[in-house]
Amino acid sequence: MSKQFTFEEVAKHNKPGDIWIVVDAKVYDLSRFQNLHPGGVAVLNDEEIAGQDATEAFFALHRQEVLEKPQYKRLQIGVIAGEQSVIKAPVPGQISQVPYAEPTWLVNGFHSPYYTENHRKFQVAVRQFVDEHIYPEAQIKEEDGTRISQELVDRMTALNFHAMRLGPGKHLKGLTLMNGLVKPEEFDYFHELIINQEVARCGARGFGDGLLSGKVIGLPPVLNFGSDELKARVVPEVLQGKKFICLAISEAHAGSDVMGLQTTAVKSEDGKEWIINGTKKWITNGTFADYFTVGCKTEDGFTVILVERGEGVETKPIKTSYSASAGTAYITFDNARAPIGNTLGEEGGGIFVMLSNFNHERWVMCCSSARAQRAIVEECLKWSAQRKAFGKPLNSLAIIRAKLAAMISRAESTQNWLENITYQMCNMSYKQQAGKLAGQIAFLKAYSTSCGQETATDAVQIFGGRGITRTGMGRFIEHYHRTIGFDALLGGAEDVLRDLGVRQALRGMPKDAKL
Numbered sequence: 001m002s003k004q005f006t007f008e009e010v011a012k013h014n015k016p017g018d019i020w021i022v023v024d025a026k027v028y029d030l031s032r033f034q035n036l037h038p039g040g041v042a043v044l045n046d047e048e049i050a051g052q053d054a055t056e057a058f059f060a061l062h063r064q065e066v067l068e069k070p071q072y073k074r075l076q077i078g079v080i081a082g083e084q085s086v087i088k089a090p091v092p093g094q095i096s097q098v099p100y101a102e103p104t105w106l107v108n109g110f111h112s113p114y115y116t117e118n119h120r121k122f123q124v125a126v127r128q129f130v131d132e133h134i135y136p137e138a139q140i141k142e143e144d145g146t147r148i149s150q151e152l153v154d155r156m157t158a159l160n161f162h163a164m165r166l167g168p169g170k171h172l173k174g175l176t177l178m179n180g181l182v183k184p185e186e187f188d189y190f191h192e193l194i195i196n197q198e199v200a201r202c203g204a205r206g207f208g209d210g211l212l213s214g215k216v217i218g219l220p221p222v223l224n225f226g227s228d229e230l231k232a233r234v235v236p237e238v239l240q241g242k243k244f245i246c247l248a249i250s251e252a253h254a255g256s257d258v259m260g261l262q263t264t265a266v267k268s269e270d271g272k273e274w275i276i277n278g279t280k281k282w283i284t285n286g287t288f289a290d291y292f293t294v295g296c297k298t299e300d301g302f303t304v305i306l307v308e309r310g311e312g313v314e315t316k317p318i319k320t321s322y323s324a325s326a327g328t329a330y331i332t333f334d335n336a337r338a339p340i341g342n343t344l345g346e347e348g349g350g351i352f353v354m355l356s357n358f359n360h361e362r363w364v365m366c367c368s369s370a371r372a373q374r375a376i377v378e379e380c381l382k383w384s385a386q387r388k389a390f391g392k393p394l395n396s397l398a399i400i401r402a403k404l405a406a407m408i409s410r411a412e413s414t415q416n417w418l419e420n421i422t423y424q425m426c427n428m429s430y431k432q433q434a435g436k437l438a439g440q441i442a443f444l445k446a447y448s449t450s451c452g453q454e455t456a457t458d459a460v461q462i463f464g465g466r467g468i469t470r471t472g473m474g475r476f477i478e479h480y481h482r483t484i485g486f487d488a489l490l491g492g493a494e495d496v497l498r499d500l501g502v503r504q505a506l507r508g509m510p511k512d513a514k515l
């Protein structure tokens with residue numbers, strides 16, 4: 001039972017060296033903390049703060065997580081008798097009650113044709129896991145830039161999280177998913193969407209990629225095009241988080257232009273090995289990968305080869321604008337060798353191997369992008385309600401409300417289009433998806449990330465200086481604004497994708513369609 005105080009008792013502690021305050025009906029003794037306060041002593045000694053109820057002033061300047069930190073939590077010495085705390089710290093797994101902070105299918109009273117009872121149970125379990133285990137590590141690693149902990153990798157393995165992130169398919173056969181919550185044959189793209197969206201809530205873009213997204217794009221070529229022997233060796237150890245894999249296609253010489261790649265693979269004299277020479281750039285998870293799914297120029301064109309870390313393979317980190325925890329690498333292959341049996345698909349058939357991967361990769365990015373921008377909407381709705389300017393909350397200004405309207409509309413339209421495409425994916429064969437959805441997914445990705453960029457700009461305007469400050473109230477806004485470019489480039493730049501979508505559409509134009 002907390003010690004009880006009255007406002008009168010608190011008011012007596014209002015002098016330098018003896019400062020108590022009330023925040024949300026909780027009494028804090030700041031006497032010894034005052035000189036350590038990052039905001040300085042003077043603000044605490046203000047006559048409207050020292051000995052007073054400082055709730056409004058506190059929440060205008062600090063995120064509520066400040067009070068959850070153990071070093072600050074222990075400043076609380078009691079509560080105000082007869083008063084109730086109203087501000088609740090988020091509980092792991094909880095659904096936000098802020099309007100538009102959740103997609104409609106998670107909001108009380110709304111309906112959806114897409115999600116089953118099983119999806120709903122699955123979402124609860126995934127959110128709980130993300131909030132308890134991924135979110136806290138994401139916040140630390142995004143800042144310190146170190147790679148994902150093996151402890152977290154292992155926790156994810158125990159739920160077969162790594163396997164589920166590759167989507168539905170044969171690789172799930174025989175696995176216990178999420179402690180048996182969903183049967184492998186029932187796992188569909190909506191389950192996968194849930195995983196992608198729940199992880200995106202962490203608001204840590206670099207760590208999000210460090211969370212083995214190299215595997216999401218690097219392993220499918222092995223799964224779909226590797227020999228049985230290669231698959232038997234590589235797939236289980238990657239899905240169990242014992243080894244790491246990445247996709248190594250882009251180069252300093254060529255990004256979207258796959259045919260312009262310069263890394264070469266030639267056969268050894270005895271014909272048993274590939275000898276690989278060249279460089280790769282911006283390779284996610286490359287710094288800690290054991291396997292590299294490498295796009296190479298070969299005699300017959302373009303070929304994809306699985307290369308193991310070893311002699312002739314060097315990786316070094318590239319400093320990008322997001323966290324080094326993503327393991328973004330510059331890779332050099334200097335007479336690196338790989339057995340011919342590591343060829344993925346046909347020699348010269350690399351384009352086919354790559355193209356079969358792109359739709360899924362882009363759709364995964366749409367899931368994250370839609371959810372990440374919604375999290376920014378929630379931040380802006382909260383901030384504009386609690387921040388006062390000219391004596392009124394920010395949201396009393398029409399210009400702020402107009403920005404919120406635009407953000408909300410963007411988040412809702414992206415999610416709704418995404419759910420429609422996901423439903424099509426659930427009801428089409430992989431081949432049908434390749435034919436019918438490449439354009440749709442390309443358009444959605446470009447739309448979603450351009451919406452994200454506009455939302456990032458609007459959010460910075462709403463948060464002001466805090467929107468460009470890495471700590472404190474605007475830290476998620478600063479982070480989102482700094483890293484939205486990754487969504488807009490990875491998996492295809494916006495302009496390239498829009499053009500691809502239109503070209504796909506033009507191919508489907510009936511010859512007899514005339515005005």
Ligand code: HEM
Pocket residue numbers: 021023028030037038039040043044049054057058061062063066067072075471472473
């Ligand atoms: C339990 C009491 C308090 C604790 C534990 C605390 C802690 C902190 C911390 C950790 C920061 C760094 C920024 C951040 O991480 O958000 C900070 C900044 C600040 N604090 Fe406090 N604080 C307390 C009460 C207050 C009060 C009552 C005021 C009164 C106005 C105040 C004014 C400020 C200011 C002006 C800043 C700088 C904000 C900025 O740079 O945007 N603090 N405080």
